[in-house]
Amino acid sequence: xKVLIADDxxxxxxxxxxxxxxxxxxxxxxxNGRLAADQICHPEGPRLALLDWVMPELDGPSVxxxxxxxxxxxxxxxxxxxxxxxxRDIVSGLESGADDYLVKPFDPDELKARLRSGMRIMELEDxxxxxxxxxxxKATHDSLTTLLNRGTILxxxxxxxxxxxxxxxxxxxxxxxxxxxxxxxxxxxxxxxxEVLREVGxxxxxxxxxxxxxxxxxxxxxxxxxxxxEGDRALFRAEQIRNAIGQIPISTSKGALPITLSLGVxxxxxxxxxxxxxxxxxxxxxxxxxxxxxxxCCRLAGFCAGRCLQRRD
Amino acid sequence: MKSLTSLExxxxxPELLDRVENDEDLLAELFALFQEDLPxxxxxxxxxxxxxxxxxxxxxxxxxxxxLANLSAKQAASLAAVIxxxxxxxxxxxxxxxxxxxxxxxxxxxAKLDSFMAGVEN
Numbered sequence: 538x539k540v541l542i543a544d545d546x547x548x549x550x551x552x553x554x555x556x557x558x559x560x561x562x563x564x565x566x567x568x569n570g571r572l573a574a575d576q577i578c579h580p581e582g583p584r585l586a587l588l589d590w591v592m593p594e595l596d597g598p599s600v601x602x603x604x605x606x607x608x609x610x611x612x613x614x615x616x617x618x619x620x621x622x623x624x625r626d627i628v629s630g631l632e633s634g635a636d637d638y639l640v641k642p643f644d645p646d647e648l649k650a651r652l653r654s655g656m657r658i659m660e661l662e663d664x665x666x667x668x669x670x671x672x673x674x675k676a677t678h679d680s681l682t683t684l685l686n687r688g689t690i691l692x693x694x695x696x697x698x699x700x701x702x703x704x705x706x707x708x709x710x711x712x713x714x715x716x717x718x719x720x721x722x723x724x725x726x727x728x729x730x731x732e733v734l735r736e737v738g739x740x741x742x743x744x745x746x747x748x749x750x751x752x753x754x755x756x757x758x759x760x761x762x763x764x765x766x767e768g769d770r771a772l773f774r775a776e777q778i779r780n781a782i783g784q785i786p787i788s789t790s791k792g793a794l795p796i797t798l799s800l801g802v803x804x805x806x807x808x809x810x811x812x813x814x815x816x817x818x819x820x821x822x823x824x825x826x827x828x829x830x831x832x833x834c835c836r837l838a839g840f841c842a843g844r845c846l847q848r849r850d
Numbered sequence: 851m852k853s854l855t856s857l858e859x860x861x862x863x864p865e866l867l868d869r870v871e872n873d874e875d876l877l878a879e880l881f882a883l884f885q886e887d888l889p890x891x892x893x894x895x896x897x898x899x900x901x902x903x904x905x906x907x908x909x910x911x912x913x914x915x916x917x918l919a920n921l922s923a924k925q926a927a928s929l930a931a932v933i934x935x936x937x938x939x940x941x942x943x944x945x946x947x948x949x950x951x952x953x954x955x956x957x958x959x960x961a962k963l964d965s966f967m968a969g970v971e972n
Contacts, residue, residue: 548883548917552869555876591912620916642919645871 538656539583542566543573543600544618545592549641553587553618553648560649570595574603577613584611585655587639590619590630598633605634612662614655618643679753681731682738690752690760695813697750697762701805709771709804711761711778712820713741716797716832718757725791732789733796737782744781760820767804775800775835783833797833799824804837853969860959866922881963884917888960891917892953895933899949907945908937914956926955 540562544550547568554564565583567573571594576582586604588597595603597617604613617630620641627638636658637651677689685693694710701708715721715737722730734757741751741759754760763774779798786793801824805811823838830836854863870876891914898906915930929952936944 546913546916546920547887548880549920551883552876552880552920555873556871559871559873589916591909620912620919641916642869642922645869 538585539563539565540652541573541576541583541586543568543570543586543592543597544589545569546589549589553643556645556648557652560652562652569593570597570600574600574607577604577615578607580609582613584613584659585616585652586613587616587618588635590617590621590626598630598635601630601634610666612659614659616651616655618648679738682735682753684738684742684759685750685752687752687754687760690750690754690762691813693750693752694760694762694816697764698805698811698813698816701764702811706765707767707804707806709763709766709774709802710816710820711763711771711775711800711802712754712817712824713759713761713778713782713798713800714824714828715757715782716799716828721794721796725789725794729789729791729794733787733794736787736789737796737798740781741778744778767806771802771804772835772837775802775837779833779835799827799832800835801825801827802835802837853966856966856969857962860923860926860962862922862924869920869922878967880921881967884921885960885963885967887917888956892956895949896953899945902942904937904940904942908934911937923959926952926959929955 538561540557542550542553542557542564544553544566545568550566550568554566557564562585565576567576570588570592573586573588573592574595577586577600586600588600590597592600597619601615601617604615614637615635616637616639617635618639618641619626619630621630622640630638636655639648639651677686678684679686684690697708700706715733718730718733721733734753737759738751738753741761745751745761745763748764750762752760761778763771766774779800782796782798786795801820801822803816803820803823805816819838823836826836827834854861854867857863866877870880891910895907895910895914898910911930911934915927915934918927918930929948932948933945933952936942936948
């Protein structure tokens with residue numbers, strides 16, 4: 538664990554450094570408050586700091602205030618270590634954002650115990666942040682395919698439609714549906730169907746750019762939001778995605794299965810104020826056309842193809 | 851470190867040894883750092899007192915207090931604390947009175963440290 542020591546007194550700095558290194562800490566020692574604040578506010582900076590009060594550039598309480606204002610989500614445990622020992626000083630130091638207060642000269646055992654206490658708080662914080670991140674992931678992702686779930690991909694769609702209209706750019710939305718998926722489930726069982734869904738999800742993700750989004754829209758339906766992708770290009774991209782699914786059979790524990798995907802494509806130019814309902818209805822119609830045309834193909838919604846071409850003319 | 855007893859008049863040895871966790875090398879290093887800093891700090895304090903610059907007196911006295919306290923030089927640290935609080939209170943008479951005791955105390959302590967460190971080196 539890294540600990541920052543900030544003290545303008547070389548003797549105090551050396552004493553602290555040696556004490557903490559002996560206790561197994563990795564020590565960064567600086568001689569003024571400005572350097573301390575810069576080090577702590579760095580994203581990879583130390584999360585434990587011992588700060589003297591009276592220092593050049595920035596005093597200890599000012600460092601605490603700056604760190605609390607600037608540092609992001611991760612908590613930094615700040616301890617003021619000073620020979621200012623009046624109750625007023627202690628209250629003022631803690632009010633500035635320090636987590637703890639130690640009076641010089643320090644007792645080595647007490648100092649180490651206070652640092653361990655700080656580490657326990659940070660470990661607890663890390664656990665809570667991890668739990669929150671796990672909950673956030675579960676709330677936004679489909680547990681089977683790990684793609685975005687329906688609610689999240691619709692949120693992405695709404696956000697990207699607004700952005701597209703604001704920037705007057707173009708966005709394409711693809712709705713894909715695995716052909717004859719019911720047959721897979723009925724013939725091989727649902728666990729094999731799940732294997733197919735996982736692999737399709739994996740291939741879809743591998744087929745899009747890092748700034749595109751893929752979500753599981755329904756049982757075997759997938760919604761893809763392709764940013765800055767115009768109508769004619771969208772159809773080309775949809776064909777690529779269709780091939781990524783259909784060209785190589787999917788390996789399952791019951792053998793390789795030929796799986797194909799039908800896709801409806803909607804290109805939404807920024808100069809048309811499309812609602813999410815319009816877009817979903819349009820792309821659903823296009824998917825229906827692809828299914829009606831014999832499956833394993835892509836269809837561009839007629840409305841948006843016309844509007845894109847009209848605009849370009 | 852038998853010869854440390856020569857510093858007993860100035861230092862609370864059990865407390866100091868506890869603080870450095872009986873690390874004699876570290877102790878020697880701290881003494882050297884103190885001796886290196888002391889002339890500058892003493893001169894700064896004298897000048898500030900002569901010019902009656904109260905914030906500067908408070909700052910330098912505070913710094914000396916911290917160094918002396920780390921070395922468990924309790925008496926000298928207490929005198930530095932008196933000067934610091936007198937400066938904060940604007941009590942120049944008390945500053946002069948205390949400085950009259952503090953400066954010779956620092957001289958005596960520094961001289962003792964010099965002979966102690968020379969003994970360690972020899």
